[in-house]
Amino acid sequence: MAPARPRPLVAGNWKMNGLAASAAELDAIAEGVAAGGAGRAEALICPPFTLIAAFAARLAGKAPAIGGQDCHAKPSGAHTGDVAAEMLRDAGASHVIVGHSERRTDHGETDDVVKAKAEAALRAGLVAIVCIGETRAEREAGKTLDVVGTQLAGSLPAGATAANTVIAYEPVWAIGTGLTPTAADVKEVHNFIRGQLSVALASEGAGVRILYGGSVKPANAAELMGVENVDGALIGGASLKAADFLGIAAAYK
Numbered sequence: 525m526a527p528a529r530p531r532p533l534v535a536g537n538w539k540m541n542g543l544a545a546s547a548a549e550l551d552a553i554a555e556g557v558a559a560g561g562a563g564r565a566e567a568l569i570c571p572p573f574t575l576i577a578a579f580a581a582r583l584a585g586k587a588p589a590i591g592g593q594d595c596h597a598k599p600s601g602a603h604t605g606d607v608a609a610e611m612l613r614d615a616g617a618s619h620v621i622v623g624h625s626e627r628r629t630d631h632g633e634t635d636d637v638v639k640a641k642a643e644a645a646l647r648a649g650l651v652a653i654v655c656i657g658e659t660r661a662e663r664e665a666g667k668t669l670d671v672v673g674t675q676l677a678g679s680l681p682a683g684a685t686a687a688n689t690v691i692a693y694e695p696v697w698a699i700g701t702g703l704t705p706t707a708a709d710v711k712e713v714h715n716f717i718r719g720q721l722s723v724a725l726a727s728e729g730a731g732v733r734i735l736y737g738g739s740v741k742p743a744n745a746a747e748l749m750g751v752e753n754v755d756g757a758l759i760g761g762a763s764l765k766a767a768d769f770l771g772i773a774a775a776y777k
């Protein structure tokens with residue numbers, strides 16, 4: 525018997541967008557989810573650090589869950605400007621994104637750094653969403669699976685389980701560009717990741733959710749979310765508008 529598919533996760537990454545007034549958009553998302561707009565999927569919004577505590581307090585445990593976009597590997601200390609996973613948890617977050625390509629590029633984060641951050645997330649009781657994905661040059665050179673495999677092996681936290689770890693495949697060239705891989709290309713990479721997870725985590729690997737991210741919109745969500753081993757989406761720009769976020773989540777209604 526094929527293993528049951530994990531519960532999908534539809535996650536919004538607000539990146540460096542959002543002010544206190546954005547609570548209105550959060551409320552609209554929460555209303556839509558409460559009305560069944562995300563169907564069987566779990567909904568998550570990852571706002572900037574500055575909004576996490578207020579958003580979590582506002583929702584008081586109702587969906588969507590709230591997550592961070594990054595964390596430091598250490599629980600505390602002399603690291604000006606950084607935020608620990610424990611602080612995110614304390615502020616009401618349940619998830620944290622680590623290793624987003626923008627952090628790998630802007631802040632020189634290596635697989636070792638990403639792995640340490642993912643392990644910090646687990647230590648703090650957060651779900652780690654570990655991002656991997658190839659650049660356009662790497663895809664054109666036929667190195668996609670090599671790159672994704674290396675990043676996955678190097679970034680997967682020790683102690684990863686289906687409950688505490690999510691993988692997000694985000695081709696760098698698809699982020700914010702309106703370009704997406706074909707369904708066949710997404711399938712190839714997600715099936716490869718599933719295989720690697722099964723090697724690394726044995727039977728637990730079947731339950732780890734693998735999200736697709738990169739220019740997910742309401743118009744392409746049903747096709748992308750219908751691909752084998754795509755267990756949800758990590759959404760950037762389209763997650764800033766409740767109607768678009770809910771339009772994507774509707775793929776799971």
Ligand SMILES: O=C(CO)COP(=O)(O)O
Pocket residue numbers: 537624694698699700701702737738739740758759760761762
């Ligand atoms: O980077 C992303 C989510 O983490 C994807 O961003 P876009 O949906 O804006 O392409």
